[in-house]
Amino acid sequence: MELYSPHPNPPAPPPPAIPVGNHSRGSPYPHRERGFQCLILVGLVSLLIFSQRKIRSLYTLPFPHFQELVLGPEGLQDVVTILAGFRSVAADVAWVQLLQNTSSGGPLEENAQGTFLTLKKDTLRVTRIDPYFREAYLFSAGILAWFQHVNRPEEALDILREGIRNNPNDWVFRSYVGAIVYKRKEDFGKVASLLEDAVRQPDCPGLVKAILANTYKKTGQYRKALNLWESILDDPRNSDYHARAREQIRELEGSFNRRY
């Protein structure tokens, strides 16, 4: 006789808990596997430490320390951008702000109004963030040394000295220094020959070309001045100076026609 059971089909007992993801393909020798893993970790950490030492010994990052940055009202912006890892962008933004501070609404000319009192500081702000920003040195030194209403060649020389220190192989800075020195002695022939070296560089700022063209004109070398203005007009990078170049070309051609 069968005994009465309140549960004719009792539910099956739950299966034993299996740790998910650790249940299959496990090593039959867990201790050996753990030892192997420790070995891998030690190897990786050693490689990490050793490679870090090698990286530092083979190359030192060529940037000034934070204490050398020129921190004005935009100091926080510079520091935050550098800390986020975008140093070159920080230099570009500082450069645009420098251009805005020097902007006169048109191309910069030697007879431009304005004394550009903060120009040296603005330039050093750019070049302390990125010491290899060539155009910043050349552009500002050009304004400080050649602009009639500015005429602060000492500041221009300070900027160029920093440029030479950071870019010792770049001879354009030395030519520029020479040109400033001869300009102070009013030896414009020497000034022109030194600026010619700078203008031969493909990334020479339009401002320097305009200064050289004006020096040619001042010394009566009209043909050279005309050729240089024509080259400025042909260079799309110098678009700020195109209107001025057209004007000068018209003037110089007019004087040629009157003469011959």
Added chain:
Amino acid sequence: MKAISAIIGYTLKQHLRHRMYLTVGLFGLVLLGGSLVVSSLAAEEQVRMLLDLGLAGTELLALLAIVFVMVNLILEEIDSRSITLILAHPVRRSEYILGRFLGTFLSIAMGMAAMAVLHVGVLMLAGWSPRWIYAIAWASSLGKVAVVGSLALLLSLFSTSAASSMTFTIFFWILGHFSEELRFLGEKAGNGLVKALIWMIGEITPNFSYYNIRDFWAAPLQPPPAWFGWMAAYTLAYVGVCLFLSNFLFSQKEF
């Protein structure tokens, strides 16, 4: 190996189908277009600015994307319990971690490559002639993204909230760019304890400034070729250590 490649494929598909991936791509396009407008303010340095903004924008988007994705990668699966479905298959936890990391990294690398192609196109239109250093700078950014991604994964397993993991990862990102300064301050410090503390932080934090080749490619003194090899070894070792520790933390979790 088969299990890892299957997880990589699954992760890659998951990311490429995600709406965020498309949004980031669109944002990248807007950023490149915006850099064209902004660079016109730089007068004769337009190409330089286009180059800098494009490379920086690519890296920034990749870093933000990898931090966001990596932090949520495993946390979301743990919360939704879908992780048990995957791990019920014959997959080791280490394989799962490695596959998920590599799949995410590959999807970000593909996005970065697409942005780089567009960027080079824009640069060439502006009169720039391609140089090898661009590829090196791009690869360095990729290395940085790999290190940040592995750190984000480790921190997401270390902490239980996505917000705190993201905050810690971004903190390491900034500290990584400050580590050279930190070392300099350490040299100046007189107190031995402070010196030791700074030294320790410097050793643990990845030195991200070395990955910014775009910042010093115009410097007169360039790193020797061996340096790049050591950078690759450093990146692999850092990522390896982070993944190893992530695997350890993940293996301690109960589902």
